[in-house]
Amino acid sequence: MDSNSIKYVKLIIGSILCPLAVNLFIMPVKLNAGGLVGLAQIISYLLPIKTDVTGIINFCFNIPLFILAFRTISKGFCVKTLLSLVIQTMGFSLIPVLSKPVMYDVIANAIIGGVIYGAGIGLCLQSSGSAGGLDILGVYFSKTKPDFSVGKLSYAFNAVVLGISAYLFDVQVALYSIIFIIIAYAVADRVHYQNISIQALIFSHEPTLKEEIMKQTGRGITYWEGYGAYTNSRQDILVCMLNKYEVRHLKKIIHKVDPHAFVILSDASPILGNFEKRI
Numbered sequence: 001m002d003s004n005s006i007k008y009v010k011l012i013i014g015s016i017l018c019p020l021a022v023n024l025f026i027m028p029v030k031l032n033a034g035g036l037v038g039l040a041q042i043i044s045y046l047l048p049i050k051t052d053v054t055g056i057i058n059f060c061f062n063i064p065l066f067i068l069a070f071r072t073i074s075k076g077f078c079v080k081t082l083l084s085l086v087i088q089t090m091g092f093s094l095i096p097v098l099s100k101p102v103m104y105d106v107i108a109n110a111i112i113g114g115v116i117y118g119a120g121i122g123l124c125l126q127s128s129g130s131a132g133g134l135d136i137l138g139v140y141f142s143k144t145k146p147d148f149s150v151g152k153l154s155y156a157f158n159a160v161v162l163g164i165s166a167y168l169f170d171v172q173v174a175l176y177s178i179i180f181i182i183i184a185y186a187v188a189d190r191v192h193y194q195n196i197s198i199q200a201l202i203f204s205h206e207p208t209l210k211e212e213i214m215k216q217t218g219r220g221i222t223y224w225e226g227y228g229a230y231t232n233s234r235q236d237i238l239v240c241m242l243n244k245y246e247v248r249h250l251k252k253i254i255h256k257v258d259p260h261a262f263v264i265l266s267d268a269s270p271i272l273g274n275f276e277k278r279i
Contacts, residue, residue: 007080007126007127007128007129008080008083008127010123010124010126010127011080011083011084011123011124011127011129012083012087013120013123014084014119014120014121014122014123014124014126014127014131015083015084015085015087015088015091015120015124015131016087016091016120017116017117017119017120017123018037018088018091018117018120018121018124018131019055019088019091019092019095020091020095020116020120021033021113021114021116021117021120022037022041022054022092022113022117023091023092023095023096023097023098024095024098024102024113025101025102025109025110025112025113025116026109026110026113026117026180027041027052027097027098028097028098028099028100028101028102028109029101029106029109029110029176030169030173031106031109031110031113031173031176031177031180032161032162032165032173032174032177033117033177033180033181034158034161034162034177034180034181034184035133035134035154035157035158035161035181036058036061036062036132036133036134037054037058037133038158038161038162038165038177039061039161039164040054040055040057040058040061041054042161042164042165042168043057044057045168046168052092052097054092055088055089055090055091055092055093056089056092056093058085058088058089058092058132058133059085059086059088059089061133062085062132062133062136065132065133065136065137066078066081066082066085066132066136068136068140069081069136069139069140072140073139073140076128076129077128077129077130077139079129080124080127080128080129080130081124081129081130081131081132081136083129084124084129084130084131084132085131085132088131088132106176107176107179110176110177110179110180110183111179111180111183113180113184114179114180114181114182114183114184114187115183115184115187117180117184117187118183118184118185118186118187118188118191119187119188119191121135121184121188121191121192122187122188122189122190122191122192123191125139125188125191125192126191126192134153134154134157137153138154141153154185158181162174162177162178165177197241197242197243197244197267198241198242198243198244198246198247198265198266198267199239199240199241199265199266199267200238200239200240200241200242200247200250200263200264200265201237201238201239201263201264201265201266202236202237202238202239202240202254202261202262202263202264203226203235203236203237203238203261203262203263204235204236204238204254204257204258204261204262205233205234205235205236205258205260205261206236206257206258206261207236208257209236209238209253209254209257209258209261210223210236210238212253212256212257213238213240213250213253213254216249216253217240217242217246217249217250217253219240219241219242219246220240220241221238221239221240222238222239222240223236223237223238223239224236224237225237247265251263
């Protein structure tokens with residue numbers, strides 16, 4: 001299976017996990033999922049119909065965001081995001097909301113639901129698409145305004161949604177929902193490798209290695225000449241910044257060009273300056 005097919009498999013799995021977490025763990029204990037899905041939950045509750053239409057409302061909310069993404073982000077991203085939204089809408093409609101929760105402990109449902117939901121979001125982002133909603137804005141601002149705080153936008157939006165939820169239902173419901181949202185975001189960040197920046201420090205005797213890395217990854221490299229203190233032999237010292245999702249490709253390039261290169265990988269968050277965030 002090629003890499004593009006694997007991405008679509010991840011997208012489909014992630015898109016199924018999101019409504020699965022909400023319908024099986026969150027809605028049975030009357031919690032709010034936050035974001036646009038959470039707002040769709042509230043509107044669905046207020047409508048004078050018995051059928052839950054959270055998925056349909058969420059899809060409608062995403063239409064203007066999808067138009068924004070289509071104009072400013074890659075078409076591949078838009079196709080995957082649209083596919084994810086269609087799958088989620090079907091999931092919200094077809095996966096029954098349990099009349100009785102899986103576990104009667106609300107916190108346990110919030111934790112497990114948060115893990116599943118976060119994994120779903122992370123897989124969708126890892127596929128070079130998104131699960132829609134605030135994720136679209138996150139990708140949009142990361143490419144157009146690198147200094148914009150997507151986190152603050154999410155916090156502000158969720159504060160409004162949970163405030164409405166607390167007013168309509170119960171303050172305790174909102175507090176438990178916060179636990180779910182925090183866990184979901186934490187898991188999504190760990191699953192979504194592109195959010196993790198890596199510094200690669202490479203020591204190589206092969207002068208063509210830097211050209212191959214730049215050519216195949218599109219990443220810039222800073223290098224200088226160094227000498228081994230023990231052997232007094234000359235070598236290039238390369239520094240390259242990339243995201244965790246690109247590390248495997250980098251290793252393959254290094255192994256092919258110079259299998260004896262010495263490589264140090266370390267976390268490099270945050271990065272300031274002209275660093276391209278990729279999806």
